[in-house]
Amino acid sequence: MMRFPNPQKPMDTRPKSSARLAFNPHVAALPAYNAGMSVAKARALSGKDDIARLGSNENPLGCSPKVLEALASAAFEPWRYADPACTALREVLAGHVGVDAAEIVCGNGSEEMIAALSRAFLPPGSSVLTVVPSFGLHEIEPLALGAKVTKIAMTKDLDFDLAALEAELRKAPQIFFISSPWNPVGPALNGAALDRLIKAAAPTTLFVLDEAYFEFMDPGMPNGIEVLRAAGIPHVVLRSFSKAYGLAGLRVGFAVCSDTEIARVTAAAKTPFNVNAAAQLGAIAAIGDQAWMKNAVIEIRAERDRTRSELLKIGITAAPSQTNFLFFDCRMDAAEVAKGLLADGIIVKAWREKGYESFLRANTGRPPENDRLVASLKRVLKR
Numbered sequence: 001m002m003r004f005p006n007p008q009k010p011m012d013t014r015p016k017s018s019a020r021l022a023f024n025p026h027v028a029a030l031p032a033y034n035a036g037m038s039v040a041k042a043r044a045l046s047g048k049d050d051i052a053r054l055g056s057n058e059n060p061l062g063c064s065p066k067v068l069e070a071l072a073s074a075a076f077e078p079w080r081y082a083d084p085a086c087t088a089l090r091e092v093l094a095g096h097v098g099v100d101a102a103e104i105v106c107g108n109g110s111e112e113m114i115a116a117l118s119r120a121f122l123p124p125g126s127s128v129l130t131v132v133p134s135f136g137l138h139e140i141e142p143l144a145l146g147a148k149v150t151k152i153a154m155t156k157d158l159d160f161d162l163a164a165l166e167a168e169l170r171k172a173p174q175i176f177f178i179s180s181p182w183n184p185v186g187p188a189l190n191g192a193a194l195d196r197l198i199k200a201a202a203p204t205t206l207f208v209l210d211e212a213y214f215e216f217m218d219p220g221m222p223n224g225i226e227v228l229r230a231a232g233i234p235h236v237v238l239r240s241f242s243k244a245y246g247l248a249g250l251r252v253g254f255a256v257c258s259d260t261e262i263a264r265v266t267a268a269a270k271t272p273f274n275v276n277a278a279a280q281l282g283a284i285a286a287i288g289d290q291a292w293m294k295n296a297v298i299e300i301r302a303e304r305d306r307t308r309s310e311l312l313k314i315g316i317t318a319a320p321s322q323t324n325f326l327f328f329d330c331r332m333d334a335a336e337v338a339k340g341l342l343a344d345g346i347i348v349k350a351w352r353e354k355g356y357e358s359f360l361r362a363n364t365g366r367p368p369e370n371d372r373l374v375a376s377l378k379r380v381l382k383r
Contacts, residue, residue: 033140039347042345057323067245067247078277082277088284097239098225103258105270114137115141126175160182174206209236221322246296247286304321310370337381
């Protein structure tokens with residue numbers, strides 16, 4: 001006799017090996033993180049060897065030679081466990097940013113700190129506030145804990161909607177995640193804007209300011225660590241070595257907490273040996289070569305602005321940027337644009353968040369790479 005599926009009970013399409021398992025529904029329903037394409041995959045898809053990597057906001061100039069020297073020295077012992085407390089790195093960071101080392105937690109990229117903060121400060125039924133377009137993990141990590149995430153859309157002129165953010169902050173979410181400079185859009189909060197958000201935050205809200213692109217900001221822009229300290233509200237400021245310092249492959253970032261108790265609980269929510277020995281050595285060497293980092297930032301900012309001007313010449317307006325990337329509306333499916341650019345050997349990132357599927361983000365490369373981007377966009381968009 002032929003059997004038909006029960007219309008009241010959806011068919012389980014999972015592989016047999018997992019069909020009987022109970023999945024965490026919050027994790028099983030998570031959206032995929034929009035990661036950049038690898039060079040190997042780009043070569044395979046495009047058939048080209050010369051690939052312009054403009055999809056992951058990496059530093060096109062590499063990293064300080066002192067980092068490579070440290071990793072080639074006898075100080076790097078890959079057969080030894082790294083210091084789980086990152087003691088030497090935290091001491092160096094404490095002197096660099098002007099806080100107590102006990103208020104710093106180091107992570108496997110600042111991304112791990114987002115996960116740790118979510119685990120530490122989001123009990124069941126929590127609410128989180130962030131923006132859209134967003135850095136994906138500001139939403140994904142809270143969703144994994146079952147939190148409700150409210151996202152405030154950017155304005156039509158590609159900036160923060162401060163009034164809407166203030167209104168939501170008054171509802172006292174458990175955590176407020178905001179990046180400044182803003183990934184993926186580019187603007188940064190000036191002093192007055194940051195002050196407005198701080199004053200709107202409830203004393204029960206943890207204000208998490210993600211400053212992964214801090215070093216690229218215009219002169220005179222606020223230092224989040226200093227401003228939030230003066231305000232006296234519960235907060236965490238995130239910083240990264242992946243961008244200006246060029247250590248994306250080592251994965252090291254850190255959280256500067258408003259007090260030692262927030263730091264202690266955040267540290268308790270991470271894994272014990274989270275920052276590997278190479279990352280700790282490399283980060284210490286990178287901090288010690290501020291001249292290399294600052295020169296790299298000057299060069300990248302200038303090239304970013306030149307590229308933005310070239311895009312404008314072909315009718316593409318990118319958001320004002322205080323980062324190492326540009327974000328712009330293609331006025332068509334950005335995934336198709338990205339596919340067309342890949343045919344020319346160029347990796348970019350097409351945005352996937354609902355309502356922003358026509359936007360594309362491209363980081364600043366070396367001048368020849370940026371020229372290739374503009375020429376390829378002109379061809380793909382028929383400008």
